[in-house]
Amino acid sequence: MSQLSNETFDLLPADNNRLSALCGYLDEHLKHIERRLGVEVNVRGNSVSLIGDGVNIAAARQVVEKLYDDTAKKKMLDSADVHLAIQEISTELEGTQPKGHVDDDVKLVTKRGLIKPRSPNQKQYLQNIIHHDISFGIGPAGTGKTYLAVASAVDAWEKQQVRRILLTRPAVEAGERLGFLPGDLAQKVDPYLRPLYDALYEMFGFEKVAKLMERNVIEVAPLAYMRGRTLNDAFIILDESQNTTIEQMKMFLTRIGFSSKAVVTGDITQVDLPRGQKSGLRHVIDVLKNVDGISFTFFQSKDVVRHPVVQRIVQAYEEADSAEAKRSAETASDAAKKL
Numbered sequence: 001m002s003q004l005s006n007e008t009f010d011l012l013p014a015d016n017n018r019l020s021a022l023c024g025y026l027d028e029h030l031k032h033i034e035r036r037l038g039v040e041v042n043v044r045g046n047s048v049s050l051i052g053d054g055v056n057i058a059a060a061r062q063v064v065e066k067l068y069d070d071t072a073k074k075k076m077l078d079s080a081d082v083h084l085a086i087q088e089i090s091t092e093l094e095g096t097q098p099k100g101h102v103d104d105d106v107k108l109v110t111k112r113g114l115i116k117p118r119s120p121n122q123k124q125y126l127q128n129i130i131h132h133d134i135s136f137g138i139g140p141a142g143t144g145k146t147y148l149a150v151a152s153a154v155d156a157w158e159k160q161q162v163r164r165i166l167l168t169r170p171a172v173e174a175g176e177r178l179g180f181l182p183g184d185l186a187q188k189v190d191p192y193l194r195p196l197y198d199a200l201y202e203m204f205g206f207e208k209v210a211k212l213m214e215r216n217v218i219e220v221a222p223l224a225y226m227r228g229r230t231l232n233d234a235f236i237i238l239d240e241s242q243n244t245t246i247e248q249m250k251m252f253l254t255r256i257g258f259s260s261k262a263v264v265t266g267d268i269t270q271v272d273l274p275r276g277q278k279s280g281l282r283h284v285i286d287v288l289k290n291v292d293g294i295s296f297t298f299f300q301s302k303d304v305v306r307h308p309v310v311q312r313i314v315q316a317y318e319e320a321d322s323a324e325a326k327r328s329a330e331t332a333s334d335a336a337k338k339l
Contacts, residue, residue, distance in 0.1 A: 007050045007057050011068045014046035018071040022064070024082075032082045033063055062089045084305055088118045108148075108155040115151045119303045122148060128295035129263055134256065137265045138281065139299025145265040146239050150199040153235040156261065157217070162235045164217055167196040169239040170248065171222040193220050196239060223248055232257035241266035242281045243273055249280025269321065 011019065023030050023043060030041045039052030039060045048064055050057045063085045067077060074081070108115040108126070117123040122144055128135045129152045137145035153165045197220060200209045212218040223244065238244070238252055241264045256262050266281045273279060288294050301315045 004051055005054045005057055007061065009048055009061065011046045011048060011065070015071075017075070018068060019043065019046060021071040021075060021077050022068050024077065028079070029067070029077060029082050032079060033060055033086065036083075036086050037063070059086075059089050084118055087305055108151045115148070117148070118144070118305050121297060121299050121303045125297040125299075126152065128297055129261070132293055132295040133260075134253065134262045134264070134294045136281075136284075136294070136296045137263065137299065138268060138285070138296065139303065140267055140269065140301060142304040143299035144303070144305050145299065146195060146237070147199055149237045149239075149263040149265055150196070150203060152263065153237060154200075154203045156235050162233055162259070162261065164219065164231075164234040165212075166219045166221070166231060166234050166236045167193070167200070167239065168221050168223050168226060168237070168252075169193060169196065170241075170243045171224070193222070196220050196237070223252060226252055226255050229255055230257045231255050231260055233259045234261075236260060236262045238262070238264045239266075242268050242271045242279050244280035245273065246278060246280045246283045249284050253284075269317065 011022075024032075027043075030043065033039070034041055037052070037056045037060045039050050039056050041060065041064070042049040042051075048061075050060050050064075052060070063082075066085050066089065067082065070077065070081065070085075107117070117126055121139075125135070125137050125145070125148060129149070137143075137149065139145060150167070153162075153167075156162050157165055197209070200218065200220075204212070209218060213220070223238065234257070236256065241249065241252075243266075244252065252264075253262070264281070264284075268279060268282050268285075271279045271282075285296065289296065
């Protein structure tokens with residue numbers, strides 16, 4: 001059993017309102033830090049005392065100081081702020097940096113605020129988008145693949161690096177059969193594209209998105225609409241690309257025109273294609289892995305920035321898939337020996 005350590009430090013400048021925001025209602029934020037990092041946090045005035053393992057204390061101090069800095073700009077903190085701070089600091093302390101150079105200050109500035117990556121993989125992802133014509137973001141749900149891609153598109157448009165933003169995804173039902181959907185064509189495909197609209201609304205606001213769509217500056221469309229087009233001076237995002245066929249993926253990638261940039265996101269563990277049909281995303285990883293101008297960023301469960309339970313769910317599924325693959329390999333090996 002490791003020996004517990006104790007560390008005390010002051011939060012400056014002392015400000016009761018900021019201290020209250022840091023602690024949260026009935027100290028809920030402090031309790032969140034205690035649960036996640038396995039430390040005891042005591043606040044008296046602007047003095048903070050931490051008790052726990054040395055490494056966890058180091059992480060807890062950085063989280064508390066970061067959150068206190070945040071209160072200078074944000075009057076109230078919520079559980080998401082605390083979770084993201086813990087996620088960011090914990091990843092940094094692990095010392096697991098992705099391959100290649102990553103700028104420490106990589107960030108995006110949109111009219112809705114400053115958007116910063118929360119993990120080394122997210123930093124690498126943004127760097128890849130900046131420096132490559134085509135970038136792939138592959139990994140589980142909740143890792144910020146689509147959100148950061150849309151933020152990059154907005155940033156590029158506001159800097160006048162592109163003239164249009166085009167977002168697309170395959171209209172594939174997620175394990176369900178919805179049958180006939182009423183309405184015109186736009187109303188039929190809108191449910192499949194809703195996550196892309198949500199990201200746009202958060203970046204631009206409802207009114208501006210509507211105005212830009214009227215002017216065809218922003219276009220949100222199903223993948224089937226891309227065939228036969230050449231897209232110049234555009235930032236193009238293909239979301240949920242694990243549900244493309246090999247032919248669809250090739251079709252999309254060959255739409256890229258001059259002065260355009262494309263980002264392809266997907267999760268190869270959540271393919272909704274008919275049984276026996278190979279995912280275009282799985283196929284393209286092998287086909288394009290050594291092609292210049294194309295980058296791949298692979299996210300893991302530790303990059304999940306949603307509710308902490310989502311990270312644990314993703315880890316549990318990964319472990320189950322790994323165990324199943326091991327059993328299948330053992331069964332195949334046993335069958336080969338019998339032959």
